[in-house]
Every structure is written in structure tokens, then in C-alpha cells.
Amino acid sequence: MITDTSSAVNAAADPHTAGSTATHIVRVGPVNPHVAQVLDEEFRALVLPTDPAEQSDFLQEHAEQIRIAVCSGRFGVGTELMRALPSLEAIVNFGVGYDATDARQAAERGIAVSNTPDVLNDCVADTALALYLDTLRRFTASDRFVRAGRWSSGEGFPLTTRASGRTVGILGLGRIGAAIAQRLEALGCTIHYHNRRERPESGFTYHSSVRELAQAVDVLVVAASGGPDSAGLVGEAELAALGPEGHLVNIARGTVVDEPALVSALSNGTIAGAGLDVYAHEPQVPETLLGLDNVVVLPHVGSGTRETRADMAELTLANLRQFLRDGTLITPIG
Incomplete structure (x- = not known):
């Protein structure tokens, strides 16, 4: 795990370091509480509204600047949302499943996608x-x-x-x-x-x-x-x-x-x-x-233990930090 997050935050804030004019991270849907806290406190991530009207206004204001989306397997980056994010470079997914994300469109556009295999x-x-x-x-x-x-x-x-x-x-x-x-x-x-x-x-x-x-x-x-x-x-x-x-x-x-x-x-x-x-x-x-x-x-509890969810959270954040640092992912899909 990377404990010093200053370089990652600086990479997100500096478009020259990031290699893109897009600078924002957006959280799509609910995610693990620890991941949500880190996104808010360390990365100043935006949060995509759930209300359709609010979401439309949000995208009109921020879409061009969104570089990375962080989501869960249940609330991914679907077809229409992905089309609305022209500067998107990476989707960091909490969970091994990513079927809520349009993986085909991501591959066509060269958008990197990660998940959290093995730990669960x-x-x-x-x-x-x-x-x-x-x-x-x-x-x-x-x-x-x-x-x-x-x-x-x-x-x-x-x-x-x-x-x-x-x-x-x-x-x-x-x-x-x-x-x-x-x-x-x-x-x-x-x-x-x-x-x-x-x-x-x-x-x-x-x-x-x-x-x-x-x-x-x-x-x-x-x-x-x-x-x-x-x-x-x-x-x-x-x-x-x-x-x-x-x-x-x-x-x-x-x-x-x-x-x-x-x-x-x-x-x-x-x-x-x-x-x-x-x-x-x-x-x-x-x-x-x-x-x-x-x-x-059962209520979809396959990976629902404290230990596994903690490991998934750490891998999600490690993928995010590595992408901000050098544009690669630890556990890319495919």
C-alpha cells in the first residue's frame, strides 16, 4: 500500500504531471466507506448526483475535466455516462465484477479499467x-x-x-x-x-x-x-x-x-x-x-467479510494512486 499520497494528489492537480488537461476524479454511486472517505479527504473527488436533473447539470459543468471514475461493481460507468465523459482515462472499480461498466466502449476508447481480483x-x-x-x-x-x-x-x-x-x-x-x-x-x-x-x-x-x-x-x-x-x-x-x-x-x-x-x-x-x-x-x-x-x-454477501472488504478497499485505492502516478493500473481487466 502507498502511504504517502501527496504525489498522487499533486499528479491529479497538475495537468502536466497527469499528462492530461482533465484533473478531476468522480465517484459514481456508493462505494466502500473507507474508499469514499479517502476520495473525499485526500483526493477532493467529485460525487456524481443520482437525481437525473442534477446529474445533467453536474455533467454540463464538470464532464470535460473528469479524468478518473471510481465506482463499484453494482454502480459502474454505463454506456451513456461514459459517452458524456470525453476526457475519461480510467475507471477504478471496487469489486471483481464490472458488468455495470461498458467495458466494450472503454476498450474502444482506450479507457483503462481495473477491478479487485484475488483478494476476494x-x-x-x-x-x-x-x-x-x-x-x-x-x-x-x-x-x-x-x-x-x-x-x-x-x-x-x-x-x-x-x-x-x-x-x-x-x-x-x-x-x-x-x-x-x-x-x-x-x-x-x-x-x-x-x-x-x-x-x-x-x-x-x-x-x-x-x-x-x-x-x-x-x-x-x-x-x-x-x-x-x-x-x-x-x-x-x-x-x-x-x-x-x-x-x-x-x-x-x-x-x-x-x-x-x-x-x-x-x-x-x-x-x-x-x-x-x-x-x-x-x-x-x-x-x-x-x-x-x-x-x-442470500443478499449478495459473497465477499462480505470485514477482512476481504478491507483488502478490496486497499487494492482499489492502490489502483487509483498508481494511475495518478504513472498512468498504469495494478489490476487491469482483460
């Missing part, structure tokens, strides 16, 4: 494992069963599904997917996967399509990157291939799974159950899912 791999993989266990063994459902007094009244909780020794498919064998696979192997599971590129060094069984993967496994764990290229990768056909005894776990992005198709599959028994940490229109969760006992719903 373990916590997200732990969340996937917890969802996997809970989805198959229905622990939170049994907790509700006890709290409702059903056990004490003499009712027995239904038998569940063995979690160890299953065949598990991982959609997206990147850093997080590999960490999930490591945990599942410790449970004696056999790992299959689908990825944009085959990874023979993994030793796992590769499938050339998501449907083929779903058909071969007991549980499908979604760990693919979000964005337009992965939207709807798991749809009606893939869920049907997973089958009435199959389970789905999603810790990636809600958009990777066709949400209406998933709701239908869970409601009519096309699949047995699901564990979800992400949704298509967060924080909105389909009302139907909330009434189903074969679904575990």
Missing part, C-alpha cells in the same frame, strides 16, 4: 460452499422448521440429499471457480467444468457447452463473469438438462442465469433446488422465490 476469491468460494451444503442438506430450511415449533410438535423434517461425493459442474473455471473446486474436492466431489477456454492442466472434465455440462452433473455452480457475453448462459434448456434431482448454485451474477426460467424450473420441479447469492435486478428478488422452501436466498 476465498470468501466468495466459502460462500459457494455454504450455499452448496445448505441447498442439498437444507439446513436453513430445517432451522425455520425448528423455530416454527414443528419439530417439538412431533413432526419430522424430510430427508435431504447427500452433499459429499457428488458430481459437480463449475461454469467458469477462473480464480474463484478454481477455489470452489478445491473446496468441493475436499468433500470427495468429482469436478466437471465449462469455460471459455479449456484448462487441461486442471485435471477436471471439460464440456464444450453449458447444456452438456448440466446434463453430466448433480449440481451446477455458476462462477462465470457477468456482462453481455454471459447473459442467460443458463436458460430453460440448461435447467432442463440439470434435471429434477439437480441443484443450482449461483455466486456469480444474476444475469448469467435466465431468472424467469429459473423461477419456473424451481416452481414446477424441473430442478430440485437452488442456492442464490445474486439476482438479475438487485436488490429485488422475485417474490415467487421467497415462498419456495427449496431455495436458499
Whole structure:
């Protein structure tokens, strides 16, 4: 971590040092509290208003001078906002996902984009494992069963599904997917996967399509990157291939799974159950899912530990400081 921020601030204030006539940093949407505090106190960053009319006035006044945008995975720099920032050079993203940012336009314009990979791999993989266990063994459902007094009244909780020794498919064998696979192997599971590129060094069984993967496994764990290229990768056909005894776990992005198709599959028994940490229109969760006992719903807490969020904040700020210093990023995407 860089503890002396004076050079970074001076770089932002001096267009000759920065290599641009644009000097401002703008925060887009809410970010981690520590990041927000540093942006305000050390970098005198602007804050993009959320009200459309105020945002229009803000951009009219400041757009030409905005050089760097800092945002989160949920509130990125979308297509229209990016077009409104002609001097934008970098987007510093808090989070591994950046699907709210128009990465394609950024690449076309030469705008550098960073995220915060690796520091959250373990916590997200732990969340996937917890969802996997809970989805198959229905622990939170049994907790509700006890709290409702059903056990004490003499009712027995239904038998569940063995979690160890299953065949598990991982959609997206990147850093997080590999960490999930490591945990599942410790449970004696056999790992299959689908990825944009085959990874023979993994030793796992590769499938050339998501449907083929779903058909071969007991549980499908979604760990693919979000964005337009992965939207709807798991749809009606893939869920049907997973089958009435199959389970789905999603810790990636809600958009990777066709949400209406998933709701239908869970409601009519096309699949047995699901564990979800992400949704298509967060924080909105389909009302139907909330009434189903074969679904575990979490409020997007995959990386939500104090330690991981602190590491993500430090990496976000380190990316910002390095870009101000020499125009490069520590963890650029791509």
C-alpha cells in the first residue's frame, strides 16, 4: 500500500504531471466507506448526483475535466455516462465484477479499467460452499422448521440429499471457480467444468457447452463473469438438462442465469433446488422465490467479510494512486 499520497494528489492537480488537461476524479454511486472517505479527504473527488436533473447539470459543468471514475461493481460507468465523459482515462472499480461498466466502449476508447481480483476469491468460494451444503442438506430450511415449533410438535423434517461425493459442474473455471473446486474436492466431489477456454492442466472434465455440462452433473455452480457475453448462459434448456434431482448454485451474477426460467424450473420441479447469492435486478428478488422452501436466498454477501472488504478497499485505492502516478493500473481487466 502507498502511504504517502501527496504525489498522487499533486499528479491529479497538475495537468502536466497527469499528462492530461482533465484533473478531476468522480465517484459514481456508493462505494466502500473507507474508499469514499479517502476520495473525499485526500483526493477532493467529485460525487456524481443520482437525481437525473442534477446529474445533467453536474455533467454540463464538470464532464470535460473528469479524468478518473471510481465506482463499484453494482454502480459502474454505463454506456451513456461514459459517452458524456470525453476526457475519461480510467475507471477504478471496487469489486471483481464490472458488468455495470461498458467495458466494450472503454476498450474502444482506450479507457483503462481495473477491478479487485484475488483478494476476494476465498470468501466468495466459502460462500459457494455454504450455499452448496445448505441447498442439498437444507439446513436453513430445517432451522425455520425448528423455530416454527414443528419439530417439538412431533413432526419430522424430510430427508435431504447427500452433499459429499457428488458430481459437480463449475461454469467458469477462473480464480474463484478454481477455489470452489478445491473446496468441493475436499468433500470427495468429482469436478466437471465449462469455460471459455479449456484448462487441461486442471485435471477436471471439460464440456464444450453449458447444456452438456448440466446434463453430466448433480449440481451446477455458476462462477462465470457477468456482462453481455454471459447473459442467460443458463436458460430453460440448461435447467432442463440439470434435471429434477439437480441443484443450482449461483455466486456469480444474476444475469448469467435466465431468472424467469429459473423461477419456473424451481416452481414446477424441473430442478430440485437452488442456492442464490445474486439476482438479475438487485436488490429485488422475485417474490415467487421467497415462498419456495427449496431455495436458499442470500443478499449478495459473497465477499462480505470485514477482512476481504478491507483488502478490496486497499487494492482499489492502490489502483487509483498508481494511475495518478504513472498512468498504469495494478489490476487491469482483460
